[in-house]
Amino acid sequence: MGNKGLILSDAQVRQKIKRIAYEIYENNFQEKDIILAGIQEQGYELARLLLEELQQIASFKTTLIGVRLDKFAPTQSEISLDCDVSVVKNKCIILIDDVMNTGRTMAYSLKPFLNVKVKKIETAVLVNRSHTQFPISIQYTGYELATTIKEHVEVQLENDRKAVYLQ
Template identity: 80%
Template sequence: MGRKSLILTDAQVRQKIKRIAYEIYENNSQEKEIILAGIYEQGYELANLLLKELEVIAPIKITLIGVKLDKFAPTQSEIALTCNVSQLKNKCIVLIDDVMNTGRTMAYSLKPFLNVKIKKIETAVLVNRSHTEFPILTQYAGYQLSTTINEHVEVQLERDKKEVYLQ
């Protein structure tokens, strides 16, 4: 890959996460519980950061679960949740990933949620590249970024350093 360009600094990433948390709460303030479903690895880390922000601002129960799948071969792999699907009945789910590119990962990640009657599913990403090939809409996006399909967005969500690069 070529040279990396910093597109979001640590402070900007933290601000975007805080804004997304406020939007999630504003749109779901009447709920008794919100389930944050983070797609492993980076989406789960982003969901965990959103959980921490929501716990500060929202007086409702926030539950974090993980979605495990092989992003490169989703049709050949099992798509699993880190909870029992019965716990999701009549709940509001926010499916979370770090970057939305074609919508493929999000589309396949929906599969386990189709086995239970849920109230609604929303989606959240830190960076939306808008190269959609699947009918997936992001309700919450921290940053809209116009890129070519050949460019790569790298999200770093380490403990002391949260940054986004374009390569």
Template identity: 65%
Template sequence: MSDKSLILTHEQIIQKTRRIAFEIYEHNFLEKEVILVGIYDEGYNFAKMLKTELKDIAPFETKLVGLKLDKAAPTQSEILLECSDSELKNKAIILIDDVSNTGKTMAYSLKPFLNIKVKKIETAVLV
């Protein structure tokens, strides 16, 4: 019996993760460091997978940072980054989540970066 909630198989997740890692490398090949910001919980887990893949293919350093917010009430919750603002200044940021339906979580997750002079912000979403 098949699981109707299954979107991707394990093999497909690995394949897509590797392809996204190559795209991150292609967009950031001149960078010395890229900051991977994973939205808890599953976005952070996906960010860890991307960090592992990038370690194998990219010469730049990657730093993994978690971002916490209440996805059910993002306008009413505090958004917490697991690093200081100075660690993000003038850096390439990749904001990562596992699923995007409406884009609302991604949009609210950008809030902490609005007052930091980052070099650029890109997004990576598995599904």
């Protein structure tokens, strides 16, 4: 993909991830355990990158877990964690996805945490498009982007060259 739709370069994506990690640490430095709950695929990959950064700077234990759901049909699919729910009990949860569009995915991803007592739940995204239709507030945002609802934001995190594109 050419640079025409490039929003964030590799260096910029890495800097945003580092900044989010520092913000998470600053707001949770008194915690003993933090759970980074990455929403399947890109959200999980972002959570993994945040875990790497937090392990370098934070004194608390950080655990990475995955949240699985069908993003296109969340009401018809099971929404589950890739760990036992006892792992998140009485812990601070950071729910992470790559892009926040309407808030629907983030809202449905909260379901597994509603049946267990957690200390608090915060949210983090790399790109917030602010087309909010659900009552979801993002505590940690890498980049705020005003777009039309028809535009598409593509985040690449898996390879050595990370980037965000607008299509």
